[in-house]
Amino acid sequence: MSDFDVIVVGSGISGGWAAKELTEKGLKVALVERGRIIEHQTGYTNEFKTPWEMPYRGYGDQKLLDAQYPIQQGRHFNEFTLDHFVNDRDNPYETTGPVAFQWRRGYQLGGRSLTWGRHCYRRGDLDFEANLKDGHGVDWPIRYKDLAPWYDHVEDFIGVSGSKEGIFGLPDGNFIPPFPMNPVEVEFKARVESRYRDRKVIMGRVAHLTEPRPGRGLCQSRDICPRGCSFGAYFSTQSSTLPAARATGNLTLITDAIVETVDYDPAKRRVTGVSILDAGDGTRRKLTARVVFLNASTINTVAILLRSASESFPDGLANSSGTVGRYLMDHAGALLVAARIKGFDGHTTFGNRPNSLIIPRFANIGAPIEGAVRGYSYQGGSLRRAWSRGGKEPGFGKDFKNGLKGPGEWVLVLGAFAECLPRAENRITLADSKVDKYGLKQVRIDFNFSANERTLIRHAHQEALRMVGLMDAEIMMSTDQLGAPGGSVHEMGGARMGRDPRTSVLNGFNQSHDVANLFITDGAAMGSTGTVNPSLTYMALTARAANHAVELMRTHVI
Numbered sequence: 001m002s003d004f005d006v007i008v009v010g011s012g013i014s015g016g017w018a019a020k021e022l023t024e025k026g027l028k029v030a031l032v033e034r035g036r037i038i039e040h041q042t043g044y045t046n047e048f049k050t051p052w053e054m055p056y057r058g059y060g061d062q063k064l065l066d067a068q069y070p071i072q073q074g075r076h077f078n079e080f081t082l083d084h085f086v087n088d089r090d091n092p093y094e095t096t097g098p099v100a101f102q103w104r105r106g107y108q109l110g111g112r113s114l115t116w117g118r119h120c121y122r123r124g125d126l127d128f129e130a131n132l133k134d135g136h137g138v139d140w141p142i143r144y145k146d147l148a149p150w151y152d153h154v155e156d157f158i159g160v161s162g163s164k165e166g167i168f169g170l171p172d173g174n175f176i177p178p179f180p181m182n183p184v185e186v187e188f189k190a191r192v193e194s195r196y197r198d199r200k201v202i203m204g205r206v207a208h209l210t211e212p213r214p215g216r217g218l219c220q221s222r223d224i225c226p227r228g229c230s231f232g233a234y235f236s237t238q239s240s241t242l243p244a245a246r247a248t249g250n251l252t253l254i255t256d257a258i259v260e261t262v263d264y265d266p267a268k269r270r271v272t273g274v275s276i277l278d279a280g281d282g283t284r285r286k287l288t289a290r291v292v293f294l295n296a297s298t299i300n301t302v303a304i305l306l307r308s309a310s311e312s313f314p315d316g317l318a319n320s321s322g323t324v325g326r327y328l329m330d331h332a333g334a335l336l337v338a339a340r341i342k343g344f345d346g347h348t349t350f351g352n353r354p355n356s357l358i359i360p361r362f363a364n365i366g367a368p369i370e371g372a373v374r375g376y377s378y379q380g381g382s383l384r385r386a387w388s389r390g391g392k393e394p395g396f397g398k399d400f401k402n403g404l405k406g407p408g409e410w411v412l413v414l415g416a417f418a419e420c421l422p423r424a425e426n427r428i429t430l431a432d433s434k435v436d437k438y439g440l441k442q443v444r445i446d447f448n449f450s451a452n453e454r455t456l457i458r459h460a461h462q463e464a465l466r467m468v469g470l471m472d473a474e475i476m477m478s479t480d481q482l483g484a485p486g487g488s489v490h491e492m493g494g495a496r497m498g499r500d501p502r503t504s505v506l507n508g509f510n511q512s513h514d515v516a517n518l519f520i521t522d523g524a525a526m527g528s529t530g531t532v533n534p535s536l537t538y539m540a541l542t543a544r545a546a547n548h549a550v551e552l553m554r555t556h557v558i
Contacts, residue, residue, distance in 0.1 A: 002272075002273070002288040002289050002290050003030070003273070003287050003288045003289060004028050004029060004030045004252065004273075004287065004288070004289040004290075005022070005027035005028045005029065005289060005290050005291065005553070006018075006022050006027050006028075006029045006030075006289055006290065006291045006292070006293060006549070007029075007030045007032060007273060007274055007287055007289040007291075007292050007293070008022070008029060008030070008031050008032065008292075008293045008295060009032050009259045009262075009274065009292065009293065009294050009295060009296050009301075009304065010032075010033065010034075010111060010294070010295035010296035010297060010300070010301070010522065011031055011032075011033040011109050011110060011111055011237055011242070011253075011295075012106075012110065012111025012112050012113050012237065012295065012297055012522070013111070013112070013113045013116065013237070013522075013535050013538055013539060014295040014521050014522040014523075014538045014539060014541075014542045015031065015033075015111070015237070015293070015295035015296075015522070016031075016110070016113060016237035016240070016241035016242055016245070017154070017241050017521075017538075017539050017542040017543055017546075018293045018295055018521060018542050018545075018546055019031045019241060019242070019245040019251060020241040020242075020244045020245045021542070021543050021546035021547065022250075022293075022546050022549070022550065023244075023245045023248040023250040023251050024244065024245070024248055025546070025547075025550045026248075026250065027250060027550065027553075028250050028252070029245070029250055029251055029252070030252045030253075030254055030287055030289065031245070031251060031252070031253050031254065032254045032257050032259060032274065032276060032287070033108070033109050033111075033253070033254065033255045033256075033257065034107055034256070034257060034258040034259065034279060034296075034300075035106070035107030035108035035109065035111075035255065035256065035279075036107075036108050036109065036255060036256055037108075037109045037253075037255040037256075038108050038109045038110060038114070038228070038238065039109075039238070040228075040230070040232070040236075040238035040239055040242070040243070041230040043109075043228065043238075044227055044228030044229070044230060045083065046079075046080040046081070046083075046227050047224070047227045047228050047229070047230060048230075049080065054079050054080065055079070056079050057079075058078055058079045058080055059078060059079055060078060060079035060082060065082075067089065068087050068088060068089045068090075069082070069085065069087065069088055070088055071088045071100075071102050071103060071104065072085040072086065072088060072104055072105070074102070074104060074487065074489075075117075076115045076117075076225075076226040077226075080224065080226075080227050081115060081226040081227055083108075084106050084108060084114050084115050084226060084227075084228070085104070085105065085106055085115070086105040086106065086107050090437060091105065091107075091436065092434070092436060092442055093442050093443040093444065093445065094431050094434065094442055094443070094444040094445070095444070095445045095446075095447070096444075096445070096446045096447075097446065097447050097448040097485070098448060099448075099484050099485060100484065101330075101445040101447045101484070101485045101486040102484045102485070102486035102487050103299060103443075103445065103486055103491075104486065104489045105297070109237070109238070109242075109253075109255055110236055110237040110238045110242075111237070111297060112297070112489070113235070113236040113237045113238075114226065114228055114236050114237075114238070115225075115226040116489075116535060117489075117533060118206045118207045118208060118225065118234050118235065118354070118355075119204050119205065119206055119358075119379070119532070119533040119535075120155070120158075120160045120162075120173075120205050120206060120207050120533070120535065120536040121170060121205055121532035121533055121536055122144075122147075122148075122151050122170070122171040122172075122173055122536065122537075123144070123147075123171075123530050123532070123537055124144050124168075124169050124170065124171045125143055125144045126168070126169035126361075126365075127169070127528060127530040127531075128140045128142065128143050128144055129143070130374060130528055130530075131422075131527060131528055134373045134374075136373065136374075136421045136422060136528075137327065137421070137422035137496075137527050137528050138496065138498040138499070138500065138503050138504055138527060139498065139499055140497060140498075140527050140528070141497055141498060141499045141504075141507060141508035142497070142508045144171065146508070146544075147537070147540050147541070147544065148171070150540040150541070150543045150544040151171075151173060151536065151540045152173075152174055153540070153543055154536060154539040154540050154543060155173045155174045155175070155536075156174055157240070158207050158235040158240055158539070159176050159207060159208075159209045159211075159213050159216075159235070160173055160174070160175055160176065160205055160206065160207055160536070161175060161176050161177060161178050161179060161203075161205065161206055161207075161208055161209070161210045161355075162175040162176075162178050162202075162203065162204075162205030162206070163175065163178045163202060163203060165200055165202055167200055167202075167360050168365065169360065169361055169365065170360040170361070170532070173205065175205065176209065176210050176211045177210045177211060178203040178205075178210070179203055179204075179206075179208070179210065179353050179355045180203075181203060181357070182347070182349050182353075182381075182382055182383075183344055183347040184341050184344050184347075184382035184410050184412060184471075185201070185357055185381055185382050187344075187471070188201060188357075188382065188412065188467075188470070188471060189201035189202075189357075191470040191471065192359070192467050192470060195467075195470060196362075196467075198362045198365070198366050199359055199362050199467075200359065200360060201357055201358075201359055202357065202358060202359075202360070203355065203357060203358075204355045204356050204357060204358045204379065205358075206234075206354070206355050207234055207235035208233055208234045208354060208355065209232075209233050209234075213232075215232060215239075215243065216231070216232035216233065216239055216240070217231035217232055217233055218231070218233060219231070219233040219234065219354065220233065220351075221350075221351030221352055221353050221354065222351075222352055222354070223352035223353065223354045224352075225354055234354070254276075254287075256278060256279040256280055257276040257277070257278060257279065258276060258277040258278075258279055258438060258440075259274045259275070259276055259277075259296065259304055260274075260275045260276065260277050260284070260304075260307060260440065261274065261275045261304065261307050261308040261317075262274050262292055262294070262304060262305070262308045262317055262518065263275055263286065263308075264308065264310055264312060264313070264317060264515065266310070266311065266312045269515065269516075270515065270516065270517050270558075271291075271292050271317075271515055271517055271518050272288055272289075273286055273287045273288035273289050273292065274286070274287050274289075274292065277438055277440075279438070282438070290517060290553060290558065291517045291518075291519065291549055291553065291558060292517065292518050292519070293519045293520075293521060293542075293545075293546075293549075294495075294518070294519070294520045294521075294522070294524070295520075295521060295522045295542070296522065297491075297522055297523065298328075298491045298492060298493070298494055298522060298523035298524045299328075299428055299443060299445070299491060299494070300443075301494070301495065301520060301522055301524040302324060302325050302428045302494035302495060302524055303428065303430065303443050304317075305317045305318060305319065305324050305325075305495065306324065306325060306428075306429065306430050307430065307440065307441065313514070317514075317515065317518070318495070318505055318512040318513070318514040318515050318518055319505070319514075320501065320502075320513070320514050321501060321502055321503055321504060321505060321513070323424075323495075323496065323503065323504060323505055324494065324495055324505055325427045325428040325429055325494050326424045326426070326427045326493075326494065327422040327423065327424060327426065327427070327493040327494065327496055327527075328426040328427055328428055328445070328447060328491065328492075328493045328494050329420040329421075329422055329426065329491070329492045329493045329526070329528070329529045330420055330447075330485050330486055330487075330488050330489075330490050330491045330492070330529070331417040331418065331419070331420060331488040331490045331529055331531075332376075332417070332418040332419075332420050332449050332453035332454075332456065332457055332482050332483075332485075332488075333415065333416070333417055333418075333482070333483040333487055333488040334415060334416050334418075334457045334460070334461070334479070334480065334481065334482050334483055335413070335415040335477075335479070335483070336414050336415055336416055336457075336460060336461045336464040336465075336478070336479065336480065337412075337413070337414045337461070337464045337465060337468050337475065337477065337478050338411060338412070338413045338475075338476045338477040338478075339411065339412050339413075339468050339471070339473035339474060339475050339476055340409050340410065340411060340473065340474040340476055341382065341409075341410040341411065341412050341471050341472065341473055342410075342472040342473070342474070343472050344410050345409075345410075347384075347410075348384055348407055349383070349384060355381075356379050356380055356381040357378075357379065357380055357381040358377060358378060358379050358532075359377060359378035359414075359467075360377050360531075360532070361375040361376060361377045361531045361532075362375070363375040363376055363456070363459060363460070363463075369455065369456065369459050371451075371452075371455050372452050372455040372456050372459070373421070373452060374418075374419035374421070374452070374456065374531070375418070375419060375456065375531055376416045376417060376418040376419065376456050376457070376459075376460045376531050377416065377417055377531040377532055378414050378415065378416050378460070378464065379414075379415055379416075379417070380412070380413045380414035380415055381412070381413065382410055382411065382412045382413075383410070383411060384407045384408060384409070384410050384411075385407070385408030385409055385410075385411055386407065386408065387404040387405065389404065389408045390404045411476070412468060412471065412473065414464045414467070414468065416457060416460040416461075416464070417488060417490075417531055417532070417533075418453050418456035418457050418460060418531070419453075419456065419528070419529050419530060419531050420449065420450075420453055420529045421450060421452050421453070421528075422493060422496070422527065422528060423450060425446065425448075426446065426447045426448065426493075427445075427446050427447075427494075428443060428444070428445055428494050429443075429444045429446070430442070430443065430444065431443070431444045445486075447485045447486075448485070449482055449485060453482065454482060457480055457481075457482055458480045460480075461478070461479070461480035462480075465478065490523070490529065490533065490534055491523055492523040492524070492526035492529055492534060493523070493524065493526055493527070494524045495520050495524040495525060496524075496525065496526065496527040497510065497525050497526075497527050498527060501513035501514070504527070505520070505525075506519075506520055506525055509544065509545050509548040509549075510525050510541055510542075510544075510545035511545070511548070511549070516552075516557070516558050517558040519545050519546075519549055521538065521541050521542040521545045521546075522538055522542075523538060525541060
């Protein structure tokens with residue numbers, strides 16, 4: 001008899017959803033997390049601290065950060081949030097390519113659900129049909145109609161603020177009221193939409209509460225979300241799915257437990273559970289289950305499959321296709337334009353809205369882009385600079401300090417996410433000789449963006465300049481240079497869904513073609529990136545796969 005009905009590996013966005021759905025359907029579930037426990041509210045150590053309570057006023061000791069966190073430093077990383085990110089020195093990996101792949105991670109209960117950007121978008125058939133139509137990647141085994149009810153299910157639970165817009169390629173959802181635009185954004189929207197019939201400037205759709213949810217408070221517009229939110233105002237494992245799973249009485253939470261391998265029985269052609277390594281004392285033990293869900297986040301999920309090689313699967317568990325680890329993707333991100341906006345000095349804002357504008361994909365829908373397929377979307381917005389602008393301006397003394405007391409100039413910023421084509425040479429493997437501190441082979445990431453991504457970003461840059469030019473603007477920064485791969489923190493692929501077991505790892509229900517009781521529902525399952533943030537799709541895929549797994553278990557198919 002198994003220890004559990006299901007083992008879920010990873011407690012982030014998709015793992016939390018797997019635990020919720022499976023426990024609510026009556027199954028006994030072990031949720032295994034490699035990092036430490038962080039409880040909701042009581043575990044957010046720096047949430048309410050002020051800058052003057054921090055040794056380095058929230059910025060951190062730069063020498064220490066450069067020595068121990070060189071990869072993790074990014075938009076959501078600072079002295080307040082440092083304990084929600086891994087120490088790079090203690091968690092090494094190999095990477096090749098002209099620009100190193102930035103693997104941003106959070107090893108703790110909730111994973112990156114504590115630090116994600118919270119943007120939530122549905123993908124339509126523009127995305128699900130793209131591989132089939134242009135021949136890049138394999139055809140998705142699902143279409144929008146298959147996932148639409150599960151998008152409904154997820155949105156109704158987590159709360160997504162947004163507006164119904166009827167935009168081709170970006171399906172509307174079940175929204176709670178959106179955040180308001182500020183005066184500069186309202187004017188920018190009016191000018192862009194008046195000039196371009198194929199473009200919409202809309203408020204980002206985000207998992208922040210603008211109306212109540214049981215057990216969760218409204219967003220306070222503090223914009224310090226990655227510290228953790230005791231109000232539960234944004235979706236995280238801690239605030240939403242974990243309480244729901246715990247309420248069933250069917251959940252066993254196991255933290256500080258690194259999954260070394262998924263164990264496989266060749267006689268039964270089934271996985272039997274996982275072998276775990278205690279992160280504290282290094283002891284090993286096995287957990288058994290009827291079904292395993294891998295949700296360790298794209299790169300770690302693939303690493304677990306590769307470490308689980310056996311006589312039956314010498315190149316990695318569930319890898320008869322030879323595609324495990326291949327077709328790694330990340331959105332090609334770029335910060336394109338920043339400009340001072342004139343004429344709005346009589347306006348200001350209240351609070352710190354934790355959200356931005358988006359301009360959904362329009363490229364390669366009407367007029368084609370020469371030399372490129374797929375497209376891109378924009379994210380950005382406007383703000384009025386505060387006293388912190390003084391850190392980047394020349395000056396000193398009393399007059400300089402007094403000049404920072406009032407509001408600064410308005411700034412409008414646009415960045416882009418360009419779709420990344422699935423390419424076999426972009427892949428995850430295990431290093432031949434190097435190991436980490438636990439004795440596990442280090443991950444190796446081979447990745448480079450292609451000419452297609454570079455062409456898309458150049459086009460996005462040109463169009464961004466044209467749109468910002470509709471305002472009375474003074475350009476402060478302008479570039480068409482891609483950000484580092486991994487920098488979008490949208491890594492996808494490596495165990496992709498597909499129709500053919502010879503060219504893909506998973507079927508249309510995120511179930512392994514090779515091993516019927518193994519499911520993968522995190523970013524590793526993705527067959528293409530689209531142009532918008534992927535997390536809502538992970539959640540919908542997870543809920544759908546969990547429902548399917550339960551049906552198969554009840555009929556004793558698995």
